Amino acid sequence: MLGTDGKIRLDDADRAASASRQPAVACPGCDLLQCLPRLGPSARVRCPRCGEVLATAPVDPIERPLALTVAAAIVLIVANTTPLMGLAVAGRAAQTTILGGALTMWSQGQALTGALVAICAAIAPGAYLLFMLAVLTAVRRPPAPPWVGTLLRLAGHLQPWAMPEVMLLGLLVALVKIAELATVTAGVGLYAAGALPVLLAAIAVSFDPGAIWERVTWVGNETPPRIAPR
Amino acid sequence: MTSAGLTAAHLGLTTCATCGLLSRPASDTVPGHCPRCGASLHRRHPDAIQRTWALTIAAAICYIPANALPVMITTVAGSATPDTIMGGVVFLFTSGSWPLGLIVLIASVLIPLGKLLAIAWLLIAVQRRALGGERARMRTIRLVRLIGRWSMLDIFVDTFTVALVQLAPLMSVQPGLGVVFFGAVVVLTMLAAESFDPRLLWDRNPLESTHD
Ligand SMILES: [Zn+2]
Ligand SMILES: [Zn+2]
Numbered sequence: 199m200l201g202t203d204g205k206i207r208l209d210d211a212d213r214a215a216s217a218s219r220q221p222a223v224a225c226p227g228c229d230l231l232q233c234l235p236r237l238g239p240s241a242r243v244r245c246p247r248c249g250e251v252l253a254t255a256p257v258d259p260i261e262r263p264l265a266l267t268v269a270a271a272i273v274l275i276v277a278n279t280t281p282l283m284g285l286a287v288a289g290r291a292a293q294t295t296i297l298g299g300a301l302t303m304w305s306q307g308q309a310l311t312g313a314l315v316a317i318c319a320a321i322a323p324g325a326y327l328l329f330m331l332a333v334l335t336a337v338r339r340p341p342a343p344p345w346v347g348t349l350l351r352l353a354g355h356l357q358p359w360a361m362p363e364v365m366l367l368g369l370l371v372a373l374v375k376i377a378e379l380a381t382v383t384a385g386v387g388l389y390a391a392g393a394l395p396v397l398l399a400a401i402a403v404s405f406d407p408g409a410i411w412e413r414v415t416w417v418g419n420e421t422p423p424r425i426a427p428r
Numbered sequence: 429m430t431s432a433g434l435t436a437a438h439l440g441l442t443t444c445a446t447c448g449l450l451s452r453p454a455s456d457t458v459p460g461h462c463p464r465c466g467a468s469l470h471r472r473h474p475d476a477i478q479r480t481w482a483l484t485i486a487a488a489i490c491y492i493p494a495n496a497l498p499v500m501i502t503t504v505a506g507s508a509t510p511d512t513i514m515g516g517v518v519f520l521f522t523s524g525s526w527p528l529g530l531i532v533l534i535a536s537v538l539i540p541l542g543k544l545l546a547i548a549w550l551l552i553a554v555q556r557r558a559l560g561g562e563r564a565r566m567r568t569i570r571l572v573r574l575i576g577r578w579s580m581l582d583i584f585v586d587t588f589t590v591a592l593v594q595l596a597p598l599m600s601v602q603p604g605l606g607v608v609f610f611g612a613v614v615v616l617t618m619l620a621a622e623s624f625d626p627r628l629l630w631d632r633n634p635l636e637s638t639h640d
Contacts, residue, residue, distance in 0.1 A: 248630065379593070
């Protein structure tokens with residue numbers, strides 16, 4: 199009934215799901231129905247038809263990302279409050295921060311660009327870390343209230359717009375360009391900006407949204423519906 | 429992959445786009461809400477083709493002024509020099525930092541152009557109900573979503589250069605109008621990649637119309 203490739207046949211979908219005690223899932227990439235095997239630690243399952251990652255099983259999906267989120271939040275604050283780099287030429291000096299850069303763009307007549315930089319470099323990563331902090335703290339004692347699901351969804355929407363790694367490379371290119379014209383010095387913020395992409399990537403790897411959803415109370419306290427063919 | 433497989437659509441089931449729960453919608457015409465998280469259910473992303481085309485075409489239009497207009501204006505001792513994106517690339521190449529020049533060339537010129545072409549190719553494939561090559565198209569959409577954000581690079585370079593080099597009258601840098609169009613290209617192509625529904629690529633598969 200359940201092929202080695204994980205595909206399900208029409209009349210066996212429900213039986214397969216209940217026999218393995220694992221819910222059936224449809225691949226988000228190609229809609230193929232399949233039953234996920236029980237995953238060992240650090241395992242990853244891909245869809246046999248389209249190759250999309252269907253499930254991951256990080257070793258410790260709550261405490262580890264929580265610790266990383268706290269660390270990343272501290273680093274983000276340092277990156278935003280200390281100068282990223284300084285410049286000295288002919289006896290004059292200048293320095294800048296992330297939001298200082300966005301504000302300069304704004305005041306130079308590029309309000310939209312300034313806003314975009316502020317969102318991608320500070321607001322989106324900040325809100326993402328804040329929501330993750332709330333979600334991960336709340337699910338430590340299941341069942342978690344439904345607002346955890348709402349925050350998790352918002353964090354998912356914010357994730358593509360948090361670009362600390364792109365900002366870091368942008369900073370380095372700007373440093374090299376300006377170094378042609380003046381003496382540039384790296385500030386504390388630059389080191390914090392260097393650590394941030396590493397921490398955010400570590401959160402993404404150690405985190406499993408599925409593990410959170412399993413601990414969230416269903417809207418209206420329904421029991422899981424039977425997923426059966428008509 | 430020609431062996432029989434069954435999709436959620438076959439069984440009239442819908443995956444929640446928010447929490448991933450597979451459930452039976454209230455009805456085919458009004459799918460209702462996910463029983464777990466309460467989000468609206470959609471069998472496929474709503475109006476995926478139209479929305480993705482609209483965002484892609486808007487991005488393609490913005491791509492022209494983004495490259496033609498200056499992104500930075502450098503003023504040294506009273507004389508102003510406008511720089512386009514390609515001008516910035518040429519500056520990096522000629523000033524000896526060709527590896528950085530190459531990175532900016534890829535991130536600012538090739539990635540946005542490649543994204544526009546790739547999304548258009550995927551949309552045409554869905555509309556023509558092209559058979560075969562679904563796995564290659566799947567790899568393409570995953571790549572577009574993965575590397576799309578890197579085209580923000582030039583926006584950050586311009587921002588930090590402008591923020592730091594404000595030493596008028598000695599030397600100062602102002603942002604040019606090109607930068608806002610370039611930002612629009614990045615945002616619009618990212619939204620287009622998200623609004624596209626990869627399941628549409630597979631719905632054209634004969635698998636969809638066979639029941640065994
Ligand atoms: Zn798949
Ligand atoms: Zn849901």
